[in-house]
Amino acid sequence: MDFLLSMAQTTQSDIAKKLNVTRITVSKALRDHPDISTKMKKLVCKMADELGYTPNLIAKNLSSKKTFTIGVVVPDLENSFFAYVVDSMIDEASENNYHMILTISRENEQNEISNIRNLLGMRVDGLLVCVSQQTKDSQIYDQVNKMNIPLVFFDRQIEGLGFNNVKFNDKKCGEQTLDKIIQEGYGRIAHFAGYTNVSIGRDRLEAYQSALRKNNLSINKEWIIEGGFEITDGYNAFMKMYQKKDLPEIIFTVNDRVALGAYSAIKEVGLKIPEDIGLVAFGFNETAKTFIPPLAIINQDPRQMGHIAVDTLIKVINLNTTEKPQEILIDEEFVWNSSIVRKQNKI
Amino acid sequence: MDFLLSMAQTTQSDIAKKLNVTRITVSKALRDHPDISTKMKKLVCKMADELGYTPNLIAKNLSSKKTFTIGVVVPDLENSFFAYVVDSMIDEASENNYHMILTISRENEQNEISNIRNLLGMRVDGLLVCVSQQTKDSQIYDQVNKMNIPLVFFDRQIEGLGFNNVKFNDKKCGEQTLDKIIQEGYGRIAHFAGYTNVSIGRDRLEAYQSALRKNNLSINKEWIIEGGFEITDGYNAFMKMYQKKDLPEIIFTVNDRVALGAYSAIKEVGLKIPEDIGLVAFGFNETAKTFIPPLAIINQDPRQMGHIAVDTLIKVINLNTTEKPQEILIDEEFVWNSSIVRKQNKI
DNA sequence: CTGAAAGCGCTTACAG
């Protein structure tokens, strides 16, 4: 007996034995169930403390069919945008008494699938996912649907699967920003795009195209370079464009990483930012400030996205309705920074 | 019957019924147990696929007493060093077929405690923790010990609790670096320290003191400012020192965040880096490059730390020995960057 | 090669 009690894992039975009651009483007392007298509750809690009782959440989850856990799949933490998003998700989740299991796909479809499979196996109450850039196959999401697990896509998503998604209003805010830049007096604007099989890539390209169209600027195909979302992609894109000797005044890049690559290429060939060439990108304050000169951005607030994604998911978990899936759009603000010369002010 | 099979969660029993065998057979077949014939295994796996069976890991863990899950507690992902560490931990863990549950303390002792409590409740096989700066109470770690859960501290740790820990060899490498700087011709060196109740703060301060002592330089108490690990701490430290009008040639800061704060203060008062004042800090390549001018660093490789921490933990989990706890030291390399003028080369 | 028994540590109705 004493041997048992000195074992690592104290259980409710151990407490019950010590107190000469049944384990049901202990279970109820621990959960503050109205059935149990205050006196008994105190006794049980005290004994639990003494024995160093740590409730076995696994057993609890198995029998209660509820884990209070949210599974998250994120492409990469080294992209600091996602680090900020995840941080804020954890905050918001624990605010609502949910735990979080974070997994990382490293922008790889196979990892993404196996992450989701694990999370489903762990019977998370809901899923928050940002699909990898590679993702083409939606089979695993059909499985999520079949198992009736709530899922909310954030930042990037696959459409037509019937899930809610939270994203920035890139099309609207991107267009508005380019509008402002064109009003400022710029007409020669290039776009370093991502991949158009990913929705953010698609939306941002559309923002570019419709802003030019709206302002009656012709679209030069040579100035749209579709090449990816990474630093090297921006570098390569600029070098490719530079060889053709026909440079724009402004480069609008799909994100700040691509902008960083472009910065380095531009400096390497001896051109100056913003005098020779200006840049603007989708990005966020914290990283924009680290650029030399600071990057003009269409500002995406990662904390806002994290909070909204978690709130949306928890709402779905609790309602458990099959309401029509919603697209939640977050507005972004344009932040003029010194990577673009403000012509109007110069006069 | 059909109704049951169309339910969200398929179980082993469902498969067994369809195949007219017992669930034990199914369980074994799924685990590729030698007991079962190849033919039966194929049948079972096929049916599992058809029914969209997703094994319930919770049930599995409860009965097998093994979760193949590592719990991680990290202070903050917005500190990109930790983002890199966590990324590499996840890589290394999944390489070894472990999952990871990540929690974040936000440098807050209470969060740290509740995170560990949850992780213990989830019966993780092991724990990887970097203690928060605030942490003073070690009671929760006694609990970890009592429950016999392997734990490895990384980067920051509490000593004397009997756990392994992985850390950079700050004392040795910090001292060697300052040695080089002193050899270069610098004698007036200040130190912006962290808190000395955290081991990294203590070690780095000692590196500073012993390097000066070794080179027969007197230690000026006014030049040791103990104030924390954050950006504002570096800012405040410099401003405090600046008011006394007695400035050093070099400031050695406890980390790159403090250095960043110092950069901003130095620029604000109109001094130039590195001409008027030089800086060196513990940091890592990825962030050092984002400084203007690039920060000279004692380079800490986050990926190396992540890998070693995971490997060490898995070793302890598998051996389950109570070997004497070890301190694993990772060597750091000094990277001269342009935040310090190289006097020797100038001649 | 297949199966029956017992159990992992908890919770959920239902009685009394």
Place this chain on the structure above:
DNA sequence: CTGAAAGCGCTTACAG
């Protein structure tokens, strides 16, 4: 206010 029964979905010895 306390308890007995049944079960969550799996696994682990042990038989045959």
